[in-house]
Amino acid sequence: MIKRIKLRTLFIGGCITLFFLVLVGRVFYIQVLQGDFWQQEAAKTWAHTTIIKALRGEITDRNGNVLASDVPAFTVVVEPDVIHERGLRDEVIQGLHEILNKPVSELEELIDAKDKDGNLYKNREVRNEGWKVDQEVADKIAEFAKKLEEKHDIREIGIGTVKDQKRYYPKNSLAAHILGYTNREGNAVAGLEYFYDKQLRGMDGKLNYQSDGKGVKLPDAEESYKPVVNGDNLKLTIDSTIQYYIEDAMKEAYAEYQPKSMTVIAADPNTMEILGMANLPTFNPNEYWNTQDQADFYNHAIKSIYEPGSTFKIVTLAGTVQEKLFDPNAKFQSGYIMIGRRRLNDMHGGWGRITYLDGVKHSSNVGFVKLGYEMLGKDKLVKYADDFGFGQKTGIDLPGEAKGLVKPYYEVDFATLAYGHGKVQVTPIQQLAAVSAVANGGKLMKPYVVKEIDDPNTGKMTVTKPEMVRQVISADTAKKTGSYLEQVVADQKIGTGKRAYIDGYRVAGKTGTAIKVGIDGKYDPTKNLVSFIGYAPVNDPKIAVIVIMDEPKGDVGGGTAAAPVFKKIVSQSLEYMGVPKVYADGGKNGKKSGDDAVSARTAPNMVGQTMKSAKEQLLDQGFDFESVGGGPTVASQYPSAGTALASGQKVYLLSEQGDKPTIPDLRGESLRDALEVLSLLKVGIQVSGEGYVTEQKESVNNGKKQVALTLKPNKQDGQDTETASGKTTDPNIKSASPSKPAG
Known part of the structure; x- marks a missing residue:
């Protein structure tokens, strides 16, 4: 009996000992071997993170x-x-x-x-x-x-x-x-x-x-x-109003010519601040998933490379002017030129023996081969192409920029390089930077889109400053080159850029019509890339613009399809900027459709006179006028004294204005005239629409008077040689043929 009790006690004690050993082992396993895991699991119940x-x-x-x-x-x-x-x-x-x-x-x-x-x-x-x-x-x-x-x-x-x-x-x-x-x-x-x-x-x-x-x-x-x-x-350099002008003009041309794609860039040529940039087709970033074709997302302005055609002739022209080789009055035989066994042709078979300045106006391939290949020489031609930034990225602050190439090898490659064909491929932004160098006095500037970066957490603001890459040509060379490019637009008889002419603004520019290479590796005359590039006003450049259409439908070139788009964008933008129109010949209107200048009366000087005397004088001379403000004397006037007046144009007499200036009735006035008057009154201005003022509303913002103008087109407007669509109404003007590689 005692032995049985001892065995039972020993068994129970062994079980208890074994239980405690298992328990200790389990605790060791949980707390030591799996301690980190259970610590994390426990933390989940009491530790929380809010993002x-x-x-x-x-x-x-x-x-x-x-x-x-x-x-x-x-x-x-x-x-x-x-x-x-x-x-x-x-x-x-x-x-x-x-x-x-x-x-x-x-x-x-x-x-x-x-x-x-x-x-x-x-x-x-x-x-x-x-x-x-x-x-x-x-x-x-x-x-x-x-x-x-x-x-x-x-x-x-x-x-x-x-x-x-x-x-x-x-x-x-x-x-x-x-x-x-x-x-x-x-x-x-x-x-x-x-x-x-x-x-x-x-x-x-x-x-x-x-x-x-x-x-x-x-x-x-x-x-x-x-x-x-x-x-x-x-904060961007982009101006949404100019951006709207760009896209509106593009949509109109895109609907008419139905190109594969279309690109426009506008910049301040003095700083290369991008004022606007657009491509068609495009997309809505709010609904990007509805865009079926991935090509619609492609920014051709900085990514696409192409043979530029005649717009590249600006480089050749600037180089020969810089080297003092360009004589505008010297003559050459247009038509064709032989480079070894290769024949290079002008459009329409040439124009006989012409001056080099006329060669620039006609966009003669032969003339530019003689200038760039024969006079300037292969090495200097390539050097100027490099100096103007071709074959290298501009450094614009947008992703995916291409650098293009300038790789002539054979003699004929150097000859065709002089007029923008062959072994040269460029991007639109490179070309705009190059023409801006001509506009701004010879400085190649780095383009940029972001003007300011503001840190809302610290208040620190970083401002982007204009950056000059290099001085490409002298200021004198740039001025002379610009004057020759102005003739391309101003000469309404032979200038290939005549459809970019803007009455009252001096415009310099160059057309381009480049034949594209087909699938067989040969040039296909049915596929063209047409373009126009230029700036205005020539004497004080405010805006430079490039317009490119890839394979537009119809027998059109850069002068017929792209130049009118440039004209519409630049004329609207300059008026929006408040740049006044200036007419040549001291009180004459600019030429229209190649006709002789038409005499016009000039505004008399009324500043300093009593308001009563000024009114009597203008009334006696038959001027339409309006006085603004209740002051006794004329403090300022618009248009200024000596300015040529258009038929029926009103003269505004402004007296001294207080904190709350009197706003005249501007309905029926052009945007230019309205902006000038309101600028003299030093009030804020908002503009919507285009054409002539149909409605004006006054308001006060931060203590400053604001005037909102609504504009609509005048149905009677449009007596120029071109309609809004870019089609000519003058039967004597022929369309430029894109059948040859010239612009």
């Missing part, structure tokens, strides 16, 4: 107009388990289909989906139609949910929205290729959004804290806070 989303930087134009910003957005969510439990499946599917336009079959799949254990999901986002929708859609979802709650007398129906933020482009497709876009996940994809992504995106903030089992924050627990860093704001 504070950073705002992506705002992008504005040079005048502060918003082009891209973050705005509130909402994501539609559903709770499949609740929807099925409430018996609302069919009603929810139909309602969401009507609001979001999402296919019923996809909604059924979303709401009926189950997890791997066969249970309905608790929460799902409605993508993509319900992802990051605007306030209007969110309100419709809330209204729909409320109706279901009232109809079935229940509180939770399993649909709602979660607040988020998204990128929004308020002007839709305006400047789309400059801005680029971010995708629905918020990742930068193209344009400035991509190039400046690091500065724009900022850094999310973070708050770490501890809570009890019910999620209530512990009062004495440790917490850490990482402040949010919002993205930098970008």
Whole structure:
């Protein structure tokens, strides 16, 4: 009996000892070997992290107009388990289909989906139609949910929205290729959004804290806070009004000529600030997913390379002027020239024996071969091409810029290089930088799009300063070259750029019509790339523009198709900038359609006279006039004394103005005249539309008077040789043929 008790005691003791050994081993395993794992699991119950989303930087134009910003957005969510439990499946599917336009079959799949254990999901986002929708859609979802709650007398129906933020482009497709876009996940994809992504995106903030089992924050627990860093704001060199002028003119020409693509860039030639840049076809960054053709996203302005054709002759011309080889009065035989066994031709068989200046106006290939290949020489010709920036990137602050090439090898390659064909390929931005060097006194400038970078967190502002790459030609050479290029436009008889002529503004420019290489590697006369490049005013350049059309339909060249687009953009932009028109011959109107200048009366000098005396004098001489303000004497006038007056043009007499200047009735006036008068009154100006003033509204902004002008075209306008579409109304003007490689 005693022995049995001892054995039982020993057995029980052994079991207890074994239990404690197992328990200790288990504790050791959990606390030591798996300590880190269980520490993390425990932390999940009391440690929490809240992400504070950073705002992506705002992008504005040079005048502060918003082009891209973050705005509130909402994501539609559903709770499949609740929807099925409430018996609302069919009603929810139909309602969401009507609001979001999402296919019923996809909604059924979303709401009926189950997890791997066969249970309905608790929460799902409605993508993509319900992802990051605007306030209007969110309100419709809330209204729909409320109706279901009232109809079935229940509180939770399993649909709602979660607040988020998204990128929004308020002007839709305006400047789309400059801005680029971010995708629905918020990742930068193209344009400035991509190039400046690091500065724009900022850094999310973070708050770490501890809570009890019910999620209530512990009062004495440790917490850490990482402040949010919002993205930098970008102010661009782009002027949204000029950008609008560009895109409006492009759409008109694109509809008429139906090219494969079209590109326009405008810049301040003195600084190479990009004022506008656009391509067609284009896209809407707010709905980038609706763009089917990926080519629509392509920024030809900086990425496409092509044989430039006759616009490249500017380089040859500038080089020969710089080397003092260009004699405008010397003559050569046009028509054709032999380079070894190769014959290089002029358009239309040439024009006989002509001067080199006429060769520039006619855009003679033979003349430029003689200038660039024979006079300037191969080495210097290539050197000037390099110095003007061809074959190298400009360094513009946009992604994907191509560098092109200048690689002549055979003798004929050097000869054709002189007029922009053969072993030379350039980008539009390179060409605009080159012609701007002629406009600004010989300085090759680095183009840029971002004018200022503002850090909203610190208030620090970084301003981009104009950067000169090199002095390519002397200021005197640039001036002379510009005067020859002005003749290409001003000569209304033989100038290939005559359709770019703008009455009252001196324009310099060059046409280009380049034959493209076909699929067989040979030039195909049916496929052309036509262009026009120039700047204005010649005496004080404010804007330089390049216009390019790839394979326009019809028998057109750079002078017939591209030059009118240039004209429309530049004339509107200069008037918008407030650049006054100046007429030649001291009080005569500029020439129109090749006719002789028409005499015009000039404005008399009324400044300093009493208002009464000035009125009597103008009335006696038959001038139409209007006095502005109640002062006794004339402080200023528009147009200024000596300015040629158009038929019926009004003279404005302005007396001293106080803080609240009197605004005259400007209805019926041209934009130019209205801007000049308002500028003298020192008031803020806003303009919409084009043509003549039909409506004006006054307001006060920050204590300063503002005037908003609405303009509409005058149906009686348009007595020039060209209509708005670029078609000639003069039967004596023939279309330039693109059948030969000249412009």
